[in-house]
Amino acid sequence: MFSESDTDGGLDGYEAETLSLSPRLTTRLKMPHWISTRVRCVERQERGRLMIDLHTHTTASHGRRTPAEAIQEAYRLGLDALAITDHNTIDGLDEAREALQGSRLTLVPGAEFSVDYKGWEIHMLGLFVDDQDARFRQEMDRVIDLWTDRLKAKCEKLQGLGMEVRYEELEYSGRFPVVVSSIASVMVRKGYVKTGEEAFERYLNEGLPAYVPSLVSVEEAGAIVHQAGGLYVVAHPNYGEPFGDIDEKVLSDLKERGADGVEAFYRGMPKDVTERYISMARRLDMVVTAGSDCHGDCMGVISHPDWVWLELLHALRKRRG
Ligand SMILES: [Zn+2]
Numbered sequence: 469m470f471s472e473s474d475t476d477g478g479l480d481g482y483e484a485e486t487l488s489l490s491p492r493l494t495t496r497l498k499m500p501h502w503i504s505t506r507v508r509c510v511e512r513q514e515r516g517r518l519m520i521d522l523h524t525h526t527t528a529s530h531g532r533r534t535p536a537e538a539i540q541e542a543y544r545l546g547l548d549a550l551a552i553t554d555h556n557t558i559d560g561l562d563e564a565r566e567a568l569q570g571s572r573l574t575l576v577p578g579a580e581f582s583v584d585y586k587g588w589e590i591h592m593l594g595l596f597v598d599d600q601d602a603r604f605r606q607e608m609d610r611v612i613d614l615w616t617d618r619l620k621a622k623c624e625k626l627q628g629l630g631m632e633v634r635y636e637e638l639e640y641s642g643r644f645p646v647v648v649s650s651i652a653s654v655m656v657r658k659g660y661v662k663t664g665e666e667a668f669e670r671y672l673n674e675g676l677p678a679y680v681p682s683l684v685s686v687e688e689a690g691a692i693v694h695q696a697g698g699l700y701v702v703a704h705p706n707y708g709e710p711f712g713d714i715d716e717k718v719l720s721d722l723k724e725r726g727a728d729g730v731e732a733f734y735r736g737m738p739k740d741v742t743e744r745y746i747s748m749a750r751r752l753d754m755v756v757t758a759g760s761d762c763h764g765d766c767m768g769v770i771s772h773p774d775w776v777w778l779e780l781l782h783a784l785r786k787r788r789g
Pocket residue numbers: 580591703704
């Protein structure tokens with residue numbers, strides 16, 4: 469499916485006017501984020517470096533761009549590879565693939581799973597999955613069913629606490645309500661809490677009265693990804709998970725439960741943290757990935773070395789035998 473020739477990059481689709489913006493100028497003028505992003509991308513393109521973003525969301529899961537728009541943006545930015553990793557769904561992948569229209573951009577099919585790990589929710593990415601595989605598609609239907617069951621269970625718990633929050637009222641993204649914050653929004657709207665944060669801190673977070681653990685375990689999602697030929701990666705390991713950043717002990721335990729890698733390059737992650745995760749991955753014989761987790765305008769903002777992509781392809785080949 470992927471070969472070394474996929475890594476030669478060099479798309480020539482970016483707009484000529486972006487070349488005339490000097491990075492120094494954008495810093496001085498404090499240009500909007502999206503312009504400096506484009507400049508950075510063009511700069512790197514000129515240096516012949518690879519640019520990948522292996523964690524992005526579309527309108528299938530609360531992202532701002534449709535899958536087709538995400539592909540167009542990736543092409544405009546000159547990315548070599550873009551993964552679409554919507555929350556618990558692969559609904560956007562068919563449209564994204566259609567939008568490729570024979571361009572040299574590599575679409576990495578994926579999904580971001582909300583999984584249960586010892587009673588806590590963590591996020592895991594499935595990357596390079598064969599999303600056309602019938603069994604995988606069936607499994608993903610089951611994953612989204614379990615996700616909506618979980619949201620319904622949260623609503624029921626809130627009702628038990630005297631709050632009239634119904635599943636039918638939640639904000640849809642694509643075919644389903646895909647973010648727990650849509651529950652918090654209803655709670656705010658109806659005056660049960662003042663802010664979304666309060667909803668999470670008093671009711672929705674782990675250990676609180678309306679918490680419902682994910683109905684998909686970390687092992688189960690890993691098996692689904694592996695069965696579809698993909699790699700299974702710990703997303704945003706420093707996101708301040710409820711038990712703190714994921715440390716080497718937890719990462720090693722996640723490896724035991726199926727994880728192949730860790731998202732060591734993540735939007736806004738300090739360099740020393742990235743280096744720490746790279747070292748952990750080396751010691752544990754895991755791969756690292758790079759992703760922006762873009763829901764809006766930050767596609768491709770992560771700076772990463774070329775070996776990230778090359779090692780991933782190598783790991784993929786090894787996994788597929
Ligand atoms: Zn996430």
